[in-house]
Amino acid sequence: MPTAFHTRIAAELAEIDAQGLTKPERVIHSRQGPVIETGGRRVLNFCANNYLGLAGDSRVVQAGDRAAEAYGAGTASVRFICGTLGIHKTLERAIADYLGFEDAILFAAAFDANGGLFEPLFGPEDAIVSDSLNHASIIDGVRLCKAKRYRFATSDMADLEAQLKQARADGARDIIIATDGAFSMDGYIARLPEIRALADRYDALVMVDDCHATGFLGPQGKGSFAHHGVTVDIVTGTFGKALGGAMGGFICATTPVVELLKQRARPYLFSNALAPSVCGASLEAIRIAQGEEGDALRAQLVANAARFRGAMTEAGFNLLPGEHPIIPVMLGDARLAQDFAARMLELGVYVIGFSFPVVPRGQARIRTQMSAAHTFDHIDEAVAAFTTAGKELGVIR
Known part of the structure; x- marks a missing residue:
């Protein structure tokens, strides 16, 4: 087995980690939904593409x-x-x-x-x-x-x-x-x-x-x-x-x-x-x-996105503008994004830090995604956790 090849791969992985670009896998032990189980805990989930909340329906x-x-x-x-x-x-x-x-x-x-x-x-x-x-x-x-x-x-x-x-x-x-x-x-x-x-x-x-x-x-x-x-x-x-x-x-x-x-x-x-x-x-x-229930779910999704966007803006976070339920919280630094996501999980909210090569260098972020399955209480709890982590890590005052 060629050792030079494996040495090079290990060095590349080490460099990725040193730059704060390692993307950890977190294992989920429940159905997809607004609340999931990971690491032996139930946490709020704000990073799924489960827009209508149907993945666990x-x-x-x-x-x-x-x-x-x-x-x-x-x-x-x-x-x-x-x-x-x-x-x-x-x-x-x-x-x-x-x-x-x-x-x-x-x-x-x-x-x-x-x-x-x-x-x-x-x-x-x-x-x-x-x-x-x-x-x-x-x-x-x-x-x-x-x-x-x-x-x-x-x-x-x-x-x-x-x-x-x-x-x-x-x-x-x-x-x-x-x-x-x-x-x-x-x-x-x-x-x-x-x-x-x-x-x-x-x-x-x-x-x-x-x-x-x-x-x-x-x-x-x-x-x-x-x-x-x-x-x-x-x-x-x-x-x-x-x-x-x-x-x-x-x-x-x-x-x-x-x-x-x-x-x-x-x-x-x-x-x-x-x-x-x-x-x-x-x-x-x-x-x-495509039915009336879908209309109700879409209305809830819009309301959830508006509530989250408004509260996060008021808290002082830098959000990309828009009307979509994808709401990126901009942080800039890749290591900061990883540390922020880790602290959020400790606070009971599952989000992921996105960095290069998924986004351009210097534009690292927490990409949040709203779901129709979220309640306003879920939204408010997530904003409170963001605010705590943001103050601890110097993102907001």
Whole structure:
């Protein structure tokens, strides 16, 4: 066994730790929810993507159990060989209808949906114009594609137009603008009305990753494009956040686009089909999200975010502005973010410090996320813990 290799890996890990960039795993021994059990204690949870509070909902869990009972643990195969089940087709139809698209295709993970999207649809003659803060899965998917690549600064419409002009000047056949609908580290919602207008002006497509929007933004929770009242050409998303909290991704588009992806998208062709239990749980989550109960959950989520944002601002914390239930508490220093998260856990609140490479150097933060399952008492208790830790660590006075 080569020792030099392992020595180098150990040194790299030591350097990561010395910079305060180590990302610890904390083991949870309960269902996901506003209160979880970790380290032998019950603590408030403010760092999950469980926006509607459905990850631990008994109806969602039981729907997953029923699907597993009917279809088994899994297909033991990829779909094009012998792995498509009736429940896969039902879920594809359900998510397409929910979001208002002709068709949909399922993936084992949302990362795979973005990773498999671009390469089958765009070639060297085409252009992808991508937001500079897009999720890593979009970045990787673009890298796998042979299309020309252009990048624009987040929310900078002048820069986006400049890149579109350049792509047209370079002779691009088809152009697609790729953006997160809501940016996961900042909580910013993409300026889709302006993006759509520029796309129409330059005859470009618009692709939106709505992993942090589907289920809770816009009317019936249809996503960031519905929130803004615009249409987009392709939406990617997940069942691993608001829609049940398990795993699995999807792409919604026209039927021809979906059919070509089923013929050429490598993560679809070479990964096992989504587990039946995930499909069953996701179908139940969609049912809840698009109904009156979903409206009530979304209203509670908005109220929780407003209460937390207002109280934290009054306490003196530096928050990124926005209306999304992702509310980053900016700290700057990576080590401080780790120490802050550790102290918060001691105070009974589970949050995580985010630092490089997840966010740029010097922009370390505690990314808090509100859930409809939080009560106002939960919010107030979390703010009190933040205030205690903030004063102890010199973040606020």
